[in-house]
Amino acid sequence: MCIYYKNRTDLSYSSEEHIIPAGLGGIQKLPKNFVSSEFNNDISKLERPFLQDSLISAPREIVGPGKRGNLSSKKETKGKICIMKNNDDHYLGYLKKGRPYSIPTLKINTENGQSKFSFDATETNRDTIHTSFASYLQQYDTLIFRSLKDSTLSPKEKFIGIDVDKDNRVICYLASTNGDLILNNADSLNLAEFVRNIARQQAGSETHIPIVRGHVDWRNDYFRIFGKMAFNFLALVKGYNFAIHANFDAIRNWIVNGGENKYVKFDNESGDYFSTVNIELPPYAHTILLAGDNEFLVATIRLYEGASVEILLGESTNSGIITDGLICDWQQRKEYRLNDYLKNISQGSTPYNPLPD
Template sequence: MRVCIYLKGTEPELSFTSEEHIFPAGIGGIQKLPQGYVSHECNNAFSALELEFMRNSLIALPRQFYGPGKRGNLSPKKATKSNVTLMSSRDAPDLIELGYISLGRPYVIPQLKIDINGTVHFISDRSFGEYKKQFKDFAKKLPKFDYKYILHEDERFGKGDFIIGYHDGKWHVALSNKALISEIDGFIEKILSQKVFENGTPQYATVQPKVHQTIQMDDRYFRTCAKIVFNYLAFTKGQEFVLNERFDPLRDWIVNGGENEFATLLARENNRFEMFSPIPFPELSHRLIITKIGTTLIGYISFYGAGFETVIKLCTNFEDSFELAGYICDWQKRKEYSLNDFLNALHDKNESNLM
């Protein structure tokens, strides 16, 4: 019988048409739980949780530099992008532009930088194509500006300066003085009527920028970490094992949130993966281990090597014996291993090299 390990519900109240990855596909996860372990309704709700985890938590930073891209794609064309944010030149910190990071490279989005005294610049990135075509495309979109935009406030802007940018179907407005918002529409009409860029000179992105991003460390990060560890516990021990009521407090918190009594970041000196430091784990791999301390079942998870290690308290009343279990996601090579399989393969390789 199909029973959701998170909602503990069955058909027909729940459907089981999709499968849950152990590690999210967006950070390179491959292995899925068997169909019938996680309901489609729950899986669908987890998508929003994972999106926040990947875009706005600590994980967003290495993901912008290393990848992978959407659904774990390793192609540079599908590489992960950061959220559009404000960037400033290291050499000219007052020169502020809207852009994003992808595979460690900064990209400045097409934008108008406007001074209410009459100065207007169109700024773009060479990688997006020829200047006049970029502006022509931007000019076609500008009349459709409808005040549905993402606002970026920064006190470094002059009182009469603002930026209007467009990327991936979304408008962005950056300024320091909200009073300018009421004047934006008038400036757009003026720009369009005067056709100020038909004979303009391109202004391209500055190099080596400082990027200003906001990272959110809330319960969505910790709940996603707990979900990954719980997924692997279900994968390695089975559905019936994790449906035990001793895991009910954890599963309720993963699904519904609330007070976090289960997860925390570990200090570097308490890193549980240090016990495996002589082992040549795949570079930048994601790793987790589950072990028992006293009567508490605990999971440890890290991302992009041994970084961002988080400890998850799975339950505090586990009286049975439990053999240490672990899992490795080598997303760069599109491979995943149990800890035992990885160590056995490493042993076999070393034995072969000695022969």
């Protein structure tokens, strides 16, 4: 029986569930028979935008980790394509490890007909970038179009940018003040020839260091990912039979199906436990604290030492007082249970001993 899909029998168990998502550098996992592959696949549809588009995406893109928690520079997280600003000019680009990159972009002024082609100053294929851009435009039927809008753009400014995603799909970004720019086949061919003419004139790139002005969003559903992390840790601490208790059906169903959020909220009042007791954490660590008395079980989660999120897991099921925690030092690929971490600090020993793999 899956601790999330309690009433389903058509389930498989081919993978282990991370307590903290792998995309955030989480290491510890629940045993294989705790969480079904079906739930894993379903919740990933919410977890992916949580990692890439929410408030969490900003520190993740700046400090890491990369894809699936990888610390290699080749796996660094690449942010969403957005509209970027340098002084009074605009480009299309993304943020990676805190550094902004611009993608090949054609900027068109519809008022005076002037156009300008630009790409990132670090681009190594400068001799072919114009022709590659033009070739992509000529393959109109294979392009995937995405609209971007920014109300601070001038209505006369239109931007066309091209980027190849991780699946080798060619994405054509169309940016304007209200996101209504449309590119048809004939326009695409004409613009391709225009860019080829620029190449024949040997126009170079514009050297610029853009300032990102994208946006991140926060959907109420993202709180479900915090709920999942807290419930995963509860299952790790108290075991399978405890986790499937009916007292947790309410938050379990909310994590699975969404709906009215009665369980998770930002906590700006109680402060950070570790700061209160003067305990130093690893830089940008993630923490989960679990506390319960004879009435309720509550968890508190902080990611990247940011704002605290409080999770009401449910009634305590007469389990007595529970105090436990998990510290994720993703930069060193180590995780610690709270008591082990505190014990090592009291003994003055560093580095701390990680949890066993």
